[in-house]
Structure formats: C-alpha cells, structure tokens
Amino acid sequence: MGRLSALFEPETVAVVGATDREGAVGRAILENLRDGFAGEVVPINPSRDEVLGLECYADMSSAPPTDLAVVVVPPPVVLEAIREIGEAGTKHVVVITAGFSETGGEGAERERELREIAAEYDLNIVGPNSLGIMSTPNGMNATFGPENAREGSISFMSQSGAFITAVLDWANEQEIGFQDVVSLGNKTVLDETDFVEEWGDDPDTDVIIGYLEGIDHGDEFVETAREVTDDTPIVLVKSGRTDAGAQAASSHTGAIAGSERAYEAGLEQAGVIRANSVQELFDYARALSGLPEPDSEGVAVVTNAGGPGVLTTDAVGDSRLRMAQFTDETIDDLTAAMPDEANVYNPIDAIGDADIERFGDALDIALGDPNVGSAVVVSAPTAVLEYDKLAETVIEKREDHDKPVVTCLMGGQRARAAEEVLREFGIPNYFDPARAVSGLDALARFSEIRERTIDDPERFDVDRERAREILDRATRRDDNRLGVESMDLLEAYGIPTPEGEIVDDPDRARDVAESIDGDVVMKIVSPDISHKSDIGGVKVGVADEDVYDAYEDVVARARNYQPDATILGVQIQEMLDLETATETIVGMNRDPQFGPLLLFGLGGIFVEILEDTSVRVAPIGEGEARDMIDEIRAAPLLRGARGREPADVEAVVETVQRLSQLVTDFPAILELDVNPLVAGPDGVQAIDLRLTVDTEEL
C-alpha cells in the first residue's frame, strides 16, 4: 500500500462545492461519483440540505470524516475551503478549481499560498486546475468529464485534462481498461514522480502511462522511475519536443545539449519507454499490459500471405528484435506439417489456403523453438479462415508456450470479433504489421530496462577543499567565468593536465619553458577572450629561445584586439604529441529540470558540424560513462579504426566519471567545458577549460 492509497481507495469522498445546478462542474462530479462509486459520497455546500438526493453538509467540520475531498468552489474561496479540509483531518484533496498559476498574477500568488497550506496540514493535493481522478476497482469517477473508464491494469496520468477525455472515449470503444486515472493539473503538490512511485507499488497496475508537457524535478523523477521500472513499465508521451531548440543556451556546450536532449537522456536513464504519439502510447501499453516478457530477441512470423510476411520482416529489421533462426528440428517439423509450397523458413508462409489447424501447427512448432522469444501472427482474410477461430488457436498456443504473441489479423469488420476474443486474453491485435512488431519491440525494450545494471557512481579520492578554493576565485575576482588559469581545478579532481604554468612576465615565461622538455605552447589567458586562436593569442611549437618575444607578441595581440580585456597572463604548456592522439570534448550544462547534463564528443567538426555527441544526466557510473563514448558515431576512431593506434578509452571513461563527480559535488558550477581533452594511446590530458560559476551558490 502506497502513501497515496487513500487517494484511490477512499471509503468516503467529500465534494466541496457540490451543487445540482445544471451544467455546473460541481454537479457533474457529484453525478459521476453517485452513479458508480462503491463508497460514501458527502456533498458540502452551505446553502443546501440535500443535493441530488444526498444529504449535504454546510462545511467540512460538520460533515462526517472523509478520506478524500474534491474541491470545486470558485477561486476566491478555494484556499479557505482547503484550509477547512486540513482542519477536518482529511489528507487527500483533488482541486478541480482553475485560476492559479496558469492565469499568472493573482493566480500565481494563490498557488503559492496553496503550497503553504498543503505543507502546513501535510496534504496530498492533486491539481489545482485538474479534471479529477478515477479509480476503477471501486467505481470512483471523481472527474467532471463525460467518460468513465473501464477496469483494467493500465494506470494513466496526464498533464492535459482534454487528453484524458479524448483517450477515454476512444479507449472505451477499443475496450481498453484502466486502473487509476489522474489529471495532474498544475502539479502544485503531487506530480508525476509521486504517481510513478505510488503505481510502482500497486500490484494491480501492470503499466504506467502518461502524457506530460514537463517534468518538474527531473533528478527525483529519474531516481524513482529507475526503481519502479525494475518491475513496472512506464510509457510516456513527453510533448514540446520540438520547442527545445528555442531555448537560449549561453555556452557552447549548452547550445548543443538543449533541454530536449536533457529530457531524452533523463527519460532514457530513468528507464522510461518514450512514445511520440497517442497511437504509439497505446500500441506499447497494450503489449506491455497483457503479455509476458520474451526470453530472447528472436521473432517468429507466421502468416498465410507472402506480402504481409515481408512487411513484417522489414518491421522486425527496423526494431531491436531480429528474425529467429529456426533449429533443424523446427524446420523438419514444419516441413512435415506444411504443404510443399509453404515456406518453412522464417517468416513461415503457410500459404493462402491455410486453415486454422495449419496456422495452429505452424505457431505451435515455431513457439517451441528455443531460438524463438516471441511471435507475430499475420493473416490476410481468406475463404477458409474464420478469424475468431484463429484467435482461439492463437490464445491456446500462446498459453501453452508462455511466450508473447501479437497478431495482425488484417482486414476490417471481420477482424473485430477476433480482436475482442484476443483482448480478453491479453493479446493485442494491430491493424498494421509494423505496429504489431512495435508492440513486441516495446516488450523487448522493457526486458532490456529490467536487465540493465546501473552501477553506482564511483567516488574517486579527490581534493574537494582545494577545488572549492579554486572556484572561490570567481567570487574574489567578481567574474563568474573561469578559464585555463583554473586548470588546477581539474588536477584537484585527478584529471591529468599538461606540464606548465601561467606567468605574467616574459622572463618568467622563458624560465618555465626551459624547465619543460622540448618546445612549448603559449596561450593568452583572459576571461574576456574566448576564441584565443582567432586573434593570434596561441602559439604552438615555440622554442625556448623564442619564448620571450612570443610572450610580448601574444600579449600585444590581445591588447590590440580588446584594449580593456582583463589579461591574467600567458600559459606556458608542454607540447603534446597530437599525431597519435584524438581531441575530445567533455562538457556540462546544468538543465533546469534534470540538473547537470554531461556531454561527450570528438572535438572540432564532430561536435560542431556533425553534432555527433552523447549526453547523460550526472552523476553517472562507469557503465554509463563508457556508453557515452561508445554511442557516438565516430567512436571507432577512438577505438583504433583505420589502422590508428587505439586511444586509452579507459582514461576517457574515468575522466568523464571524475567530471561527473565534480559537477555533482559543486552545484555552483553552471557550465563547464574541457575542450579539448586529448586522448592518446597512453592516457588523456585536459588542454583547456572554461566554466561558469554561480557565485551565490558557493
């Protein structure tokens, strides 16, 4: 039993603002509750003694104790009503009333107060600006919508009330059932994370689905959803995907890793299966709610029609699944059971005159193959095939083998009766082969999610105090940008940097250069100059004897470029052998929802032109760090493609983890770019650094 169980399983529900006025929301809710709810309904309205045949109370204090209160009073009195609910000891509240933050100004202030009252009385509030909630086992429809839900094992939350109304109307036609339904409204108190947690504990919820426009506390959501998805699949439509690009991002990394990428990474790390449309949402949910997990990725396709069989094979090719390779025994058995013209290799084409028995034999043999994890039955209508009989056979064979089976019984009216039979036994029928395979693909995706191990972030032994002191420089300098002069920040976190020093006179420059083997690299150090090379602020391969002049030149160019630039000195750095090394970039941009978003890519054109980057929400463990490196398209370059010497990928993996620790330890770091991090055969070196610090946070 979860913390919110009384929200969905109340014995008594008060409707604060109940009325019998035609067209009023307070009437619609009361009617919906009166007509189906198994518990007691208590109308609250100071100006009535009775509403719709139910005894009405003037206020919460005079009413019998209730587990849940649904509030539909007008905005000006809503806060008072909720305070009364708190005083009466009711802990669960659904606020239908609108006119809060969504209207701005006064409404936003009202929402702030609502949050305070909730904290004061420890109230679990859904809404405000909610359509209401439903729970089918006890018949509770505490919404003002025209549709009631059928009972089923899908729990459904939505940030849009209209989305619920639209979906229920359609789902009822399709005979798709729900356990709980929640219209989240403004999410002032309870949000998606609370319901994911609650339904994760609910044995009657097989799948959690949702429509969200935003996730308020991404980090908490990821943590909770990760646990929940060990058992219960979560499928979400997160809309507003394409607006992401509009977000202004102040640093280079930020510009690439926009907010939609944070959602993409965060939801992926959370173990959420993402749907891009209403259709996908239910195509996935139908498979996930009624079928067992496949024990292998091999799919058998059984059909009576070549063309649709090829289409199904294409769809398998597009998915994470693959066509099963049958064992010799399976081939022999199929050959014995099928006519000569049939194709006994996968896809099995039992040909146009296949009757129920032949279809059943083919499916039975295929499901018995150890290489088959799941099956799709695809059929075109023929004179010899009754779809409802075929449905029964499919159900029987599916249960015999306890493997997931979906169907694509193509056609119109004649498929309907069969669909009904199949649905009862948890087998989704799809109109299109591609959609049938997408259902199995969602099952396979959920298996992957369940089986993945997410290792805890390693805690490296670092010098956190020294790092804090370095970051404090920003406060001391009254400039929130730190650059190459703060490379010791990386050293404090165990990230290798080249030998060198920042100096502020040409003599010292020569001394430092002489202490370094070979030629040196010299770079102007100034928070005001970002593109050092462009203005001639970088010199490569400088011999010791040229260092003095080079110093003067670099400083002169910087001054010339921007006379009032703050110049912190010139960096003298050892020359690295870049012939055998690869430039990479590791960056971080703090996302308002998900927190520190790490970015990895190869330097230069790979990030800027090919946009070949990977992102993760920090903190991350070793496995996720390695995945970041392996999933960029250009990864083979690091791994030693085309005769190159492989880079020390493990050192890159470790550096990404150390940076993950740094940005997690210091929320004051708003943005950070190590660009480049040079990866050679014998390790990595961070060559340059830029970061922005929120000095108030330090």
Place this chain on the structure above:
Amino acid sequence: MGRLSALFEPETVAVVGATDREGAVGRAILENLRDGFAGEVVPINPSRDEVLGLECYADMSSAPPTDLAVVVVPPPVVLEAIREIGEAGTKHVVVITAGFSETGGEGAERERELREIAAEYDLNIVGPNSLGIMSTPNGMNATFGPENAREGSISFMSQSGAFITAVLDWANEQEIGFQDVVSLGNKTVLDETDFVEEWGDDPDTDVIIGYLEGIDHGDEFVETAREVTDDTPIVLVKSGRTDAGAQAASSHTGAIAGSERAYEAGLEQAGVIRANSVQELFDYARALSGLPEPDSEGVAVVTNAGGPGVLTTDAVGDSRLRMAQFTDETIDDLTAAMPDEANVYNPIDAIGDADIERFGDALDIALGDPNVGSAVVVSAPTAVLEYDKLAETVIEKREDHDKPVVTCLMGGQRARAAEEVLREFGIPNYFDPARAVSGLDALARFSEIRERTIDDPERFDVDRERAREILDRATRRDDNRLGVESMDLLEAYGIPTPEGEIVDDPDRARDVAESIDGDVVMKIVSPDISHKSDIGGVKVGVADEDVYDAYEDVVARARNYQPDATILGVQIQEMLDLETATETIVGMNRDPQFGPLLLFGLGGIFVEILEDTSVRVAPIGEGEARDMIDEIRAAPLLRGARGREPADVEAVVETVQRLSQLVTDFPAILELDVNPLVAGPDGVQAIDLRLTVDTEEL
C-alpha cells in the same frame, strides 16, 4: 485514353475456364463479374453450354469478340488458351493461373513461352499468378477475392494478392474507394511502369498507390513516374527494405551503396512518395485524393485542448511543414472573436468550452491568413461540441478558402459519424495528431515534387573514342579490373588529374620526376594490389634524387607481398597541396534494377565510419549533382566551415556530372571509384581510380 483503357473499360469480358464447380476459382471470378459488371460476360469452357445462367462457348474462336479475357485454366493448357485468345484478336488478358516462374523449373520455361506468345500477338497481359483486376465505374470485379472495392479515385496495384484482399476488407469498413485495382502477379508482360503510365493518363485517378516487392526496370520506371508525378501523386510501399544489406557487393562503393539505397534514390528521383506501412500508405493517400495542394508551408492548428495542440505542434516540427506565423490582422481578429483565456497565437486554443461557432470563427480567420497554407482541426470531446456539426463547419470553411484542412477529432464512437460526413467532402479524419499532420505533410511533399525542376544532364564535350580504347585495355589484358594506369580515361572525360606518368624502369622514373616541379608521389601500379599504402607501395614527398631507389623499393615490396602480382609499373605523380584541400570520393555501382548508382562522400572516416554518403541514379543534371554534395552531413566542410578556405564546389559538381556521363555512355563499366578526388580552393584533381569492366559489353 491510355493504351490499357480496354483492360479497365471493356465492353465484353471472357472468362476462359469458367465453371460452376463450388470452390473453384473459375466460379468465383464468374460470380464476381456476373454480379456487378455493367458489360457482357462470356464464359468459355468446352464442356458446358451454360454456366451460372450465362451462355457458355467452347472456345474463343466460337465466342463473340471480347475486349478482355480472364484465364483460369490449369497450367498445362494455359499457353494454348492464351494463343487462342491471341488468334481471336483479343488484346487484353488477365492470367489468374499460377505455376509459372514462382515454382521454378518447368514453370519458368512456361513463363518464357508466355512472354513469347504475348510478343507474337501483341498482348497486354496481367499476371500470371494474379488475383485479378477491378475497375469500379463499370462494376468490374475480375478477381477471385471475397471483397469488392467501393468506387473512388485511388488506383491501386499490388505485387501481393493477399495484400489486396486485406486492404479491401479494411478499406470497405473505412469507406475508402478505389478506381482501378490490379494484382500484378509475376509481371511477365505488364508491370508497375505500365500501370503508372496508364493511371497517369486517367482523369478519374487522383492518386496511384501500390505495394511492390521489387521494380523490374528501374530506369524506365523513374522516367515514367517523373512525368506522371507532374500531375498525379504516387505513393508506394516497397517492401524488402531491410534485406538490402545481405546483397553481396564486390567493390568498396558497392558495399556502401547497396540495393536498398538504389531503391531509395530511384524512387526519390522518380517523385514517388514512399510509405513504410499500410497505415502510412492510406494516411497519405486519403489526404492526396481529396484535398487541394497547400500554397505555403505554414500550418494553422485550431483546437479546443492545449495538450493535443502541443502534440500537433510537435508533429508539425517533425515534418517538412512549419507552424504559420499569423499576421497582426489575424491576431486582432482572433482576439476579438475568442474569449480572454483563449490562445490566439498558433496553435489557436479556443479552450474547452468552445462551441461550433467559436471553432468555425477561429478556423475561418486562420484560413484567411496569407501565411496559412493548410490547417489541422484538433478536438477533444466536450459536452458543448457535437462532432458531426463541427464536421459541417470544417467542410464549409475549407471550401470557402480552398485550402487543405485535415481533422483529428479525437475519441471513439462519437467521431465515427463526423468522419463519414468529412470523408464525403474529401477531408480525412485521423485518430492521432501526428497522423493528421503526416497527411498534410504528404500534400506538401507532393507540391515539392510537382514544383521541382529536373534539368537535363549536360552533354560535356568529351573524347568518347579515346575512352573506349582505354576501356578496351581490359579486353586486351584479359583482366576486367583497371586502375591508376587508366587515369587517362578520366582525362578523356575532362576530369583533371595530377601531372605524372606510369613508368616501368627506375631511370625513366627519375626523368619523369625531374620534369615535375617539386617532390613527387610514387605508387605501385598493379591490378592485384588494392591497398597500396598498407604494403608500402606508396611513397609521398620523394625528392628527385631519391626517386631511383624509391622505385626499386616500391617494386620490391610489391613483389615481396605477392610474388605473382602483375606489376604494370610505378606511377610518378606531382605532389598536391593537401593542406587546404579536402578528399572526396565519387563512385559508381551498377544496380541490377536501376542501373548506374552514383555515390558521393568525403574520403576516409566520413565514408567508412560515419557512412556519410549521398547517392543518385545516373544520368543526373547539375541540380542533382549539387544536391548530392549538399546533402551529406559533412558538406559544410567543403563549403568552408570553421575558417577553412572553401573548396571549389562547382568543380566537384562538374566532375560528378562528367562521371555520370561516362558511366551512362559505357554500360560496360560495372563499378568505378575515384578515390580520392581532391577538392581544393582552385579546382579538383582525381588522384586514384579503380574500375571493373564487363568486357563482353564493350
């Protein structure tokens, strides 16, 4: 009237093999024709006088003249029957009988003979192994399938008979109508190109759709479809997409540009809109068959529900369309017409209590905006909204403004009646906002196709005779592989190559090197050694005085690597300045269906690891050549990204066209790779060449 008009509009149809035997195909066809066909049906069967109440004839010669004969006799007598049809002067034949090439052996021989008879009598044959054909205006159902089609403006061909049966059953439920339907069967005589041509001339066909597993003569198809799609959209499902990778490809380019890429390029060049599933096929066809073209890419979204409005906006963002920016006047008009809480910016949210009038006003104002090319009406069910009334309003506003409008009236049963009304006026309703937008997107795609200009391939002034002589070397050498020794082939076609010569003794090597400014590059020339660098067969930056020794060394290494290798000599080539240049690859692989498939990409990792290439079926004009270059992801590198000097892209464009001409002029060239073609600021130079020649074709 097309060449095949009598196939779809016959006055008399003979059924050769007509029978009244229960369950026989010959009976099913006769029944289907008898029950609906407006013309005369003539059964042919030597053992009956009458079949199903119709007068039966012994053979074609004794029967009245017929426009079309449908053949259902058994395989052993089918050829004789078709010969009789030819003798009788009937020119159009549908062969239902199976047992041809699809069964191999004897069947394949039968199909060869069928082709001969067709040529002898000039017969237009559909099939064999066909389900039959339909044409709805005259009620002709000459198939043995259980379903008849409703009348409509979609003409439909399919390489799978079962696909037709499945689609018709579903389409009848959805009340989707067809003009002509053809089951292509084995395509021995008539194939997809013939029907595309025929329906392109048919004023009653608004959209051509098809399910194909292959296209037999890709080049002819492209040529025909290009013309047809000036007026009539073609939407195809081409299955077998994911098998492409399995095709063996012998050369480097071939391995990358597999057969699926040829279909992708060929269908794109043909102007075909490709669908990947049955659902997409009809989502597109429904929009294309009933709506006008949009005159701009701006979409207005009108909704009563925020969430679905955001989803629709996402879908527009994913498409080639964009959300329209309303004029100030539109904003003013919407503000005046909508309540305060409504959103008058796009998407227009008329909010939950929007009635028919408000919806109508919003749509009217939006469609009146000059920036709006099309609109989506998205609605959640509410108490104040009757969907059938809303449908009428949408129809009215759409016709007033003559702009395309699609709807997404979300919900189940309540949407059905509205759908029916909308359908009658050509407006498709979709269950899902994403699908509604995909319908508009198909319309916009078709506009693009109609508006594109495909310039004729330029005929460069080349030395074709010299090229032929060079290719003949392959015959003379009895080796179908030519290499760098044939660089003069490129010169004959006006493609620049570096100064240099192939020599076969070290003294001559030194002489050539001395005649070239600066250092030289030396490469072993041998058809047996592909990866010259790997075996030490290439030396870069060789000074004149070292050329003699380098010659000996390169040859020794080659001998050492492969003692029996044919060594044609050593190439001495001028050193190019590669600092400011970019390596590109231009290749060609001859596809069995589409002919010469050109490939372009940047060299090295871009092709091999990032697979960043573009392909086109040759011959191509200047625009297509330029598109090939611009559509690779790394194109900005050539155009001068990141401070590089831009390469001479026009020279690359010209080289691609010249190679297009070369491979078109010489079908004997099976594969060709110019790798690299170095593109610098002042032009291009082809550095290396490999090609394979079919010496029999020369």
